Amino acid sequence: MTIRDICIYGAGALGGAFAAKIANGLGEDATVSVVARGAHLAAIREKGLTIVTPGHEAPLDVQVAATGDPRELPAQDLVITGLKGHQLADAAEGLARLLKPSTRVINILNGIPWWYFHRDQTSGHAERQLPELDPQGKLWSLVGPQRVIGCVAYQGAEVIEPGTVQLNGEGRFHLGEPSGEMSADLAAISELLGRADITILPTDRIRDAIWTKLMGNAAYNPISALTRALMDNMMENRAVAAQVAKVMGETKAVGEALGAVFKEDVDAQINRAGGFGPVRTSMLQDLLAGKALEIIPLTGMVVTLGKLTGVPTPTCETVLALTTQLDRENLRK
Template sequence: MTIRNICVYGAGALGGAFAATIANTIGDQVKVTVIARGAQLAAIKAQGLTIEKAGVETVTARVDATDDPFELPPQDLVITGLKGHQLADAAKGIAALLHEKTRVINILNGIPWWYFHGDEHSRFAERQLPELDPDGQLWSLVGPQRVIGCVAYQGAEVIEPGTTRLSGNGRFFLGEPSGDMSADLNDISALLTSAGLNILPTARIRDEIWLKLTNNAAFNPISALTRSRMDAIMANPHTAAQVRNVMSETKNVGEAFGATFAKSLDELVDRPGGYDPVRTSMLQDCLAGKQLEIMPLTGMVATLGKLAGVPTPTCETILALTLQLDQANRDGQG
């Protein structure tokens, strides 16, 4: 495929880092535009997007920015940096950016709205998930056939409007829902690799989704509920036991839907070198009074567990507590 125009829809921490990296390295080959809002949009317009990373030179890139996707021409590639609970509301805006051959990369934590499209490893192929796409607009307006799934391993936090701080060396798994190592997947992977991103194409993107979800389903809500970083959670034997329970339940549900895990439960829980003092994205949102990304994570483990007949008692308890926390937080009681 020919890629000349790229739009990053949702230029927050990770979306902004993608946009800045691409614009800084191959901006002479592609035009990068971002969709942002509020203080982030104002900062990008005024001074560009900045990436900070320890031991690496700080990078600032100028990109076109707007909060109105309807004013842009069709794009060859759309990369969404929105969280799972924000994506459905953006369906019409994303659809406005599409031409016949546009591909859409969804950088998402947890179970994505397109999960069962092209799924040959369960009996639920093409099943839609109203918990993630309530009115079916993502399915009908964007279309699961356009999607390339993305599982991102990259710590990122907006430390001030327009500036993202990265931690660790990022890895980004890309895959077609069908498992096909398509020409589009190869072309997009090659382009993003040339931009300096560590892209890992895979024929089994769902395995990567479930592997990362074992961590996200546990650490995100527990960190928000306890206001704790990951190292502190694991230093406490009581909260560490709940992390293990959630990871076990998540792994069991994933395996029921055909996922293969490269690591045992012990290997998932016990990291060599221990856990870093990381503030999860849900903890960041909780402290900022933002809506929490609950349903794609622990919520879908519980939902899909019921669908598969796999018990998820710890996930269901944590889900109930986190939903109440989210409501109290948005009501100003957090």
């Protein structure tokens, strides 16, 4: 696989960090462009991307080509999406304009991805589509699940001002083919991103990584939005922490019913949360910014897939109902 032209579609927090690191790390070996919007796009065009990382003496400042219209860009060898799961379907036509026959697409996503059941060999639901995440099937038909390489991110990031992204550490990213193959494309992309100082962990069980991350995301994100609490304050409240544990347990049960294998139990996840500090989850960031919340790919899909597998999810259903109403009221302002 030859990777020369790389586009980051949705260069917000994580997308912006990927764009800056790839452009900085590969230099003239790659042409990096971004699709962004609003004040963030204007700032990138004017002064480039700035990445601030704790422990680094100086920020990383990088110039990249930026546009709000993917039609202005040529077809790409690699497309990396930084959009959230509830935003991707609306971008399907734009993404399709960037594709050539060999283009691979990395979706950096929290929660269940739209392609989840493509070539899935463990659930008994192979090739089942998820209209909750891809309402008109445009991602499936225009982008195609066969192009996708799944990505699970462990990297806190926030746009602290237009054009500037702050990371909470170095982070790590699990990459995997939906089929589970350790393909030549997966190896080539992992090597390329590694050269850009991005820690990549290739895996033949990407769905295990998806569910392990979702245990936390399905709980922490909506409950932090409902309470407006930072992670440390939320987990110091025993009553709230107990609800977090219930959501995690239900999420784990649904994942196991679909064939996922978990290396950690709920107690291990809860104990690790004690070291998170005063972190604002991505959903709390979106709530405070007046943006639509990433509900469906997280808690919403736990409920949907719980019904598919016959696994009860009563706490998730309650959290989903409350967060959905919160989202409506927040957007009504």
